[in-house]
Amino acid sequence: MKTGILCIHGFTGGPYEVQPFVDYLEANTDWQIVVPTLPGHGEILELKSLTAESWMMAAEQALRMLQKEVDRVYVVGFSMGGIIAIYLALRYKIDKMVLLSAAAKYINPAQLLHDIGDVAKKIVEGKSEENTLFQIYSKKLRATPIPAALEFVRLVKMVEPYYEQITIPVCLVQGKKDGIVPYTAAPFLFDHIKSTNKQLIFSDSGKHHICYSDDCQNWFPQALAFLREEVQEKIC
Template identity: 25%
Template sequence: MSGRVGALLIHGLGGTQYDLGSMHKILAKAGVETHAITLAGHGTTPEDLAGVRAEQWIDAVVAQYRELQPQYDQLHIMGMCMGALVALVLAERVQHGPAQGKLVTLAPPIYIDGWSTPWYAALRKLFYFIPGLATRMKVEEGEPFGIKNTLVRAVVKAKFERGDNFHYRWVPLICVKQVDRLRGWAMAGAKNIKASALVVHAREDELTSLRSAEFLREQIADTRVVVLENSYHMICVDNDRDQVANSVLEFFGYPPQEVRVRRRERAAAAAPE
């Protein structure tokens, strides 16, 4: 592929760039210049999410996109989980099209209806209207931490217990309201997206079912869907991470990466640094 190519990578709720596993390194090795963004309320403490609105996330990525886009022959947009929703809204807002680059959504939670979703999740919208309650309520990050691979899950659990700042252990319920707003914007605007889109989604995703991938397939004119058979939600660090990486590389027009064979090397490469 000729010309200068970049990619804007967007993390998930409560996360950091490590939500995307080794994607930054893999793309850089292929010749893609990657750019990470830390969304408002992230990288500090979970309490800082309480006062953040979805508009702040969108405004930040739109500003970074507009700054980067003139520097590249192609600038791809990629998001993981909530970052996928942000990526969808961004692509629609800036009219990101084939001439500008491509769009990748990894485990996009268009619907929050995965197999581990608690029965009371549908009641969260009622909690939003009770003054102060949604700010005080905590949504805990518990096992399986979105990870099917038991070795990687153990590494992530140990990092949580040590207090490593790679992902929040909990988020205030009030910020889930902002994710719900993002979901609404993404659903409403998906039909207007002109860029070629890749949706990568695990069949066993515990947060969001394959309905999300099917919705985007139906709404975005040029969409390819890859279904993973051996992962949960955190697909960039789980069992199918090599398939995720190679699907993205192929979508961008690059050859696949060399797949590591040794189990310990694979686990070390997948675990958040």
């Protein structure tokens, strides 16, 4: 039985956001992995005039193409991509999901201020170029139109009423130091999703870009074991 994985990145991001986990999956499985770039996203942001439907439809198209080539599909969604993954699971046959920093809630003010404080300190010390967070925030603030940000919020609101319709196996991974998605978002989703097979993994040191967390080598194997569990069950 051939397995495929669709990995969906977050708002204003790109495939690089999930690349470390993709690399781990490629090194440890023979699964077919697809990581599309959502419209207007990637290294250069061009989000003007794009809508929530643009991103959802692009993910749908990638999923349908993958489904034609494999027997079983798993979806990995990061941040906004996690919400899009839930949307896809409501409409298509998906065997399992892994939701990374899923944006069921967004903006953790306390942690965001702490991170910005770290950035400010680096600027004063003349080391801002060494701070990845500074580069990410400065780039996104310059390139993200307000209407696009509102579309992101609208996408989350569109899917929110349907969390309880999710019954497929789900693994949620959340960093406790996330400055964008509060770590309470994962327990919120865990409680509302009606899956009987669900798992919640916390990263104590993880920030929003959870695939780059210091402890990712701890949770990467856990997430893969969760995905493999179903394969073993179906073989037996």
